[in-house]
């Protein structure tokens with residue numbers, strides 16, 4: 001009897017999974033997960049994500065067991081080992097087909113091509129499926145046939161060309177007769193550090209579905225007005241689940257459709273605004289494919305490669321440790337280190353502070369975020385960092401430099417978020433927590449600002465102005 005092998009990666013779910021549905025349509029399947037810990041660590045993923053990933057695989061294994069599908073679990077050193085490992089498993093179980101859902105960063109694409117070649121050479125079939133986005137990269141192009149490098153026209157094209165079929169949920173496989181192959185133990189990984197706040201992120205599809213439901217019930221209607229306020233918990237907090245595919249964008253968008261009378265483009269302002277964020281997610285997947293240099297640590301806007309970044313170890317460490325003397329930046333960075341997650345508004349503020357006020361290379365911040373984020377995901381992280389540093393797509397014009405104190409007064413008006421993460425300021429009157437005086441800093445043992453906003457802003461403007469013109 002022939003069998004198919006389904007290779008799970010960052011698509012850890014049994015519902016609405018294109019590769020799994022395609023494989024099971026044709027007969028019995030066996031699943032495999034290749035854990036590439038050394039590779040992931042070399043590429044900057046930290047303990048929080050690795051732990052969540054592991055717990056997600058454990059949950060997946062249980063879900064698959066309920067369908068009679070055993071999950072094989074193997075450790076490999078790096079992506080180069082994937083073709084041989086998969087071929088060996090295919091031979092062990094007598095599989096003639098391999099199915100997997102495509103991932104878009106450059107290394108992942110290379111790995112998948114190598115796997116496809118190895119299978120073809122062995123006379124077997126390997127099929128990659130587009131699954132994690134509504135439009136496969138390359139399907140949405142500008143009038144000139146280029147990939148979009150600006151979000152708004154991309155989002156318009158996305159809305160215009162979206163058809164119900166693109167969001168149709170894939171069928172969940174029916175339970176299959178046992179293939180007579182035992183599932184393998186999923187040993188916990190040796191992590192580089194203990195994960196933080198893991199109980200906040202229960203892994204698996206059920207947890208993701210529950211979070212989506214709670215978001216729709218309690219937060220979605222207010223999303224447009226509350227999403228920017230870190231103290232309000234107004235967003236879905238689905239990013240770790242979307243990053244590892246414990247929930248799909250289709251499931252999210254279908255839920256949005258049914259909450260909003262069948263529309264994604266108009267109707268409830270909260271839902272429409274949330275859908276727009278999911279389109280941002282998709283946009284950055286397209287960017288990684290269309291402009292692969294961003295996957296090689298290069299700036300999207302080539303001319304910004306010449307920026308005179310500062311070497312400032314003290315500044316970098318103050319930023320990492322939440323000791324910049326700008327309370328909103330420090331609260332953000334302490335939230336990241338303490339919880340493994342950071343609110344989007346704060347990601348923008350913290351990223352802009354590093355890349356503009358400290359004029360430190362955005363790549364260092366990108367790496368630090370990836371090391372701590374439980375939702376660390378190359379495309380969104382790189383896109384967000386390059387946006388903030390004005391080196392990327394949709395680059396915030398270089399002269400738009402957030403004033404952290406103004407941002408703080410606007411988005412944490414009662415300074416409650418600051419009080420939570422910078423407790424030494426909690427006893428000060430709320431209005432003083434945004435920018436404590438010299439005496440107050442001394443009194444509570446909080447640092448004075450490590451840079452002056454005006455001077456830092458002028459320095460950043462100068463650095464950008466002295467660049468050769470962009471194309």
Ligand SMILES: Cc1cc2nc3c(=O)[nH]c(=O)nc-3n(C[C@H](O)[C@H](O)[C@H](O)COP(=O)(O)OP(=O)(O)OC[C@H]3O[C@@H](n4cnc5c(N)ncnc54)[C@H](O)[C@@H]3O)c2cc1C
Pocket residue numbers: 227235236237238239240242243274277278280281282284342343344345347348351369373375376377378380381382383384385388
């Ligand atoms: C410097 C910087 C770094 C970032 N790094 C990451 C990262 O590593 N992983 C990650 O998933 N997101 C990243 N983002 C995007 C965004 O901050 C998070 O997706 C969001 O805060 C997650 O919270 P949520 O799930 O409650 O989002 P919601 O507001 O509920 O949005 C729903 C989903 O849309 C997607 N999304 C939302 N905003 C964005 C965005 N700006 N870009 C791309 N996708 C988005 C996410 O998948 C999110 O879960 C980054 C943003 C910046 C500015």
